[in-house]
Amino acid sequence: MSKIEAIWLPEVQQQVFRGLMEVMSRPGKTENLSELTDNASPARALLATLLDGEVNLCDHHNLLDDADWPLLQAEKVAVEHATTILCRGDSAVDFEPLLGELSSPEHSAMIVLVVENLSEGNSHLSLSGPGVNGDISVKISGLNRDWLNQREEWISSFPLGVDWLLVDDSHVMALPRTTKIEVTSWVM
Amino acid sequence: MAVDEKQVKQSAQQITTGWELRYKALPQSGLGMLKLRDGALQEPFYLGEIPVASAWVELTLPNGDKAEGAAQVMDDDKDLAEALAVCDAVLANQLAGHDLLTVLLQQGADKLDAEQRNRKQMLKRTHVDFSLLGAEEGEDDEQN
Amino acid sequence: MGYVAIKGGGLAIKGAEDTLDYLRCEQGDSGTPLDMDTIEHQLRFLHGRVLSEGGLYHPKLASLAIKQNLGDTLEAAFALRAYRSTKPRLLETPVLDTSEMRVTRRISAAFKDIIGGQMLGATTDYALRLMRTELLDETPEAFRAVAKHWFDDERPDSDIPDTFPKVLDSLRADGLLAEVDKAAVQDPFDITREPLIFPVPRSAALATMARGETGSLLAIAYSNMRGYGDVHPTVAELRVGYIPVMLPHPITGELIEAGEVLMTECEIVAMYESDDENEKPTFSLGYGACFGNNEVKAIAMAILDRSLQVGMKDGPTNPSEDPEFVLLHVDGIDSMGFCTHYKMPHYVTFQSDMDRLRTTQDKAKAKSEGAKS
Numbered sequence: 001m002s003k004i005e006a007i008w009l010p011e012v013q014q015q016v017f018r019g020l021m022e023v024m025s026r027p028g029k030t031e032n033l034s035e036l037t038d039n040a041s042p043a044r045a046l047l048a049t050l051l052d053g054e055v056n057l058c059d060h061h062n063l064l065d066d067a068d069w070p071l072l073q074a075e076k077v078a079v080e081h082a083t084t085i086l087c088r089g090d091s092a093v094d095f096e097p098l099l100g101e102l103s104s105p106e107h108s109a110m111i112v113l114v115v116e117n118l119s120e121g122n123s124h125l126s127l128s129g130p131g132v133n134g135d136i137s138v139k140i141s142g143l144n145r146d147w148l149n150q151r152e153e154w155i156s157s158f159p160l161g162v163d164w165l166l167v168d169d170s171h172v173m174a175l176p177r178t179t180k181i182e183v184t185s186w187v188m
Numbered sequence: 189m190a191v192d193e194k195q196v197k198q199s200a201q202q203i204t205t206g207w208e209l210r211y212k213a214l215p216q217s218g219l220g221m222l223k224l225r226d227g228a229l230q231e232p233f234y235l236g237e238i239p240v241a242s243a244w245v246e247l248t249l250p251n252g253d254k255a256e257g258a259a260q261v262m263d264d265d266k267d268l269a270e271a272l273a274v275c276d277a278v279l280a281n282q283l284a285g286h287d288l289l290t291v292l293l294q295q296g297a298d299k300l301d302a303e304q305r306n307r308k309q310m311l312k313r314t315h316v317d318f319s320l321l322g323a324e325e326g327e328d329d330e331q332n
Numbered sequence: 333m334g335y336v337a338i339k340g341g342g343l344a345i346k347g348a349e350d351t352l353d354y355l356r357c358e359q360g361d362s363g364t365p366l367d368m369d370t371i372e373h374q375l376r377f378l379h380g381r382v383l384s385e386g387g388l389y390h391p392k393l394a395s396l397a398i399k400q401n402l403g404d405t406l407e408a409a410f411a412l413r414a415y416r417s418t419k420p421r422l423l424e425t426p427v428l429d430t431s432e433m434r435v436t437r438r439i440s441a442a443f444k445d446i447i448g449g450q451m452l453g454a455t456t457d458y459a460l461r462l463m464r465t466e467l468l469d470e471t472p473e474a475f476r477a478v479a480k481h482w483f484d485d486e487r488p489d490s491d492i493p494d495t496f497p498k499v500l501d502s503l504r505a506d507g508l509l510a511e512v513d514k515a516a517v518q519d520p521f522d523i524t525r526e527p528l529i530f531p532v533p534r535s536a537a538l539a540t541m542a543r544g545e546t547g548s549l550l551a552i553a554y555s556n557m558r559g560y561g562d563v564h565p566t567v568a569e570l571r572v573g574y575i576p577v578m579l580p581h582p583i584t585g586e587l588i589e590a591g592e593v594l595m596t597e598c599e600i601v602a603m604y605e606s607d608d609e610n611e612k613p614t615f616s617l618g619y620g621a622c623f624g625n626n627e628v629k630a631i632a633m634a635i636l637d638r639s640l641q642v643g644m645k646d647g648p649t650n651p652s653e654d655p656e657f658v659l660l661h662v663d664g665i666d667s668m669g670f671c672t673h674y675k676m677p678h679y680v681t682f683q684s685d686m687d688r689l690r691t692t693q694d695k696a697k698a699k700s701e702g703a704k705s
Contacts, residue, residue: 003208003209003210004211004214008211008214052420053420053421053422053423054421067212070212070213070244071211071212071213071214073213213582216420216422217419218419218420218421218422219388219416219419219420219421219422220421220422220423220424220425220577220579221421221423221424221425221522221524222389222425222428222577222593223424223425223426223427223428223520224427224428224429224430224575224621225427225428225429225430226538226619226621227430227498227500227569227597227599227619228500228599228600228617228618228619228634228637229512229534229617229619230512230517231517231520231534231535231538232427232517232519232520232535233520233521233534233535233538233539233542234520234521234522234523234524234535234539234542235539235542235595235621235622235623236384236387236388236389236539236542236543236622236623237387237388237389237416237524238388238389238390238425238577238591238593239388239389239390239419240422240423240579240590242422242423242582244582244583256583257583258581258582258583259582260423260579260580260581260582260588260590261590261591262389262577262590262591262592262593263591264390264419304434305483306482307434307435307436307573307574308492309482309483309486310436310437310451310453310454311435311436311438311451311453311492312486312487312492313485314437314451314452314453314454315449315450315451315492316449316450316451316452318444318445
């Protein structure tokens with residue numbers, strides 16, 4: 001009688017959260033979220049899990065349905081004030097996200113960045129830093145190079161910075177501000 | 189919420205048998221901060237917390253018509269909020285079965301009236317009639 | 333401090349739990365379990381106290397907290413606070429106004445004739461403090477008869493209005509109170525989200541005291557009354573009643589009554605003052621409010637509101653004017669929690685205290701012996 005999408009169920013959100021913990025602990029690793037969520041998009045699954053009425057969200061490229069907002073409960077705000085931002089990774093960056101303050105570096109933006117593919121692609125990155133054993137190579141497609149340039153600036157004054165959750169249509173990969181990214185070869 | 193909760197839930201269930209229900213916002217039970225204006229300096233402050241349950245539903249009738257309803261209530265039972273949201277949809281749109289709810293509304297109104305009568309009685313029985321104290325209270329301490 | 337991990341105490345702790353429950357049920361066959369309504373109605377003031385000190389208006393759970401803690405008000409308030417910490421924050425109400433209160437008691441000590449009149453309501457103010465021995469063997473019949481006969485002498489509805497204007501509003505209209513700049517007021521301080529780091533705004537003080545422990549507030553307010561301060565208050569209005577909680581309908585936005593809250597409110601008028609030479613002097617005010625019917629707490633809070641206003645503006649000259657002293661010591665959960673923790677094992681800490689004492693004693697002895705030789 002009452003239909004409720006998997007991503008809004010507490011037990012599914014628990015699983016999504018555990019997947020998120022995995023990828024945040026091991027940057028470069030990917031988790032398959034769509035098999036947990038009845039094939040919902042990882043972006044929506046992550047937002048459903050993380051957001052509630054006490055936080056805000058900017059859907060910068062209008063990727064969400066109107067009907068999602070009352071379910072997410074988050075307050076709609078402009079991108080410069082948002083602590084969670086959802087946007088596409090294939091266009092150039094056109095905003096300055098919150099980077100936090102020295103006394104509260106966590107008052108910064110977490111960016112859910114939608115790309116085309118997280119396991120195959122012509123953009124090759126080498127990641128190192130906390131959570132990575134030595135270094136790890138990842139292949140991505142659909143990420144505009146401008147994002148990586150901007151990120152260098154945003155994370156230059158650690159602990160200030162932003163954290164990324166890259167998603168394609170099934171997986172998620174986390175790139176916290178502590179991860180060092182080196183471009184080994186690039187074709188978008 | 190003067191009416192018995194079970195009746196509300198039962199009625200909501202009964203009226204919508206065979207209908208579809210979709211959540212426009214998830215039913216939730218939690219807390220609300222009660223904001224009060226202080227009577228002295230007129231500044232708002234938080235007096236404390238109250239339990240709040242809320243729900244927002246969309247009903248689809250067998251003939252395809254849709255109706256929305258929502259409710260926020262001072263209670264910790266989110267199933268009650270859901271049932272009230274259903275009742276809200278039924279009453280606001282005069283859907284089939286709304287006369288069942290009219291009965292409940294009357295019951296609730298009667299109970300509220302009884303409570304009001306109770307409280308008025310407390311005031312009536314303890315109202316100070318200063319005129320009975322005699323004529324020596326001549327000072328001008330009347331307030332306009 | 334180091335706390336010894338309790339191994340082997342587990343059984344004793346379980347035993348303590350069972351022993352407490354045994355004492356609760358000791359009457360056995362000759363007893364009946366307390367039900368929630370009984371506590372809420374027949375122990376009305378105790379119930380209201382726990383509601384306000386717990387900071388959560390949940391009458392049924394307040395009754396349960398009293399029952400499971402065998403009447404310990406500090407523990408009961410603690411149980412309510414613990415419960416509220418498990419629930420998510422959903423919303424804030426719009427700013428509610430107590431002039432909408434469905435009053436059950438309303439008095440003024442400042443004026444005899446107030447618009448709407450004075451109604452004593454249910455109060456112990458005029459009781460002869462004699463033991464009502466007829467209640468020792470109260471029969472169920474006698475008990476029920478009281479409610480049955482309540483409307484026996486019901487007068488026609490006459491002129492008792494539904495709501496009553498505030499006494500202070502007419503003082504304000506007469507220019508006896510300071511002008512209020514509603515626009516200057518910021519969002520209220522949320523003590524459930526931010527710690528008190530001084531200086532704090534007045535809304536933080538009001539919120540802290542609203543759920544403060546009654547005895548603590550009373551003692552500090554009393555110190556002010558007895559002369560460690562100069563508030564000299566008169567109660568302009570004290571009201572007890574039910575304030576409707578209005579919440580916007582999620583679809584239409586229309587304000588709908590979601591429920592009502594029993595509360596007590598007290599507004600006091602203190603000495604008059606003027607902010608500077610050229611401004612006309614006006615009465616200064618104090619405000620107290622809390623869940624439930626708890627007048628001593630509301631009056632004490634109003635006195636402390638006034639004294640803290642003085643302290644926050646001119647610097648404290650006595651403890652009741654010092655925001656840090658007052659606000660950090662009136663919360664019942666904070667204070668009883670710290671007090672109670674002293675009972676927890678401090679074996680290692682104390683062992684090191686003993687070692688240090690022995691060492692110091694030895695040194696002192698060696699010194700005095702060395703001095704002799």
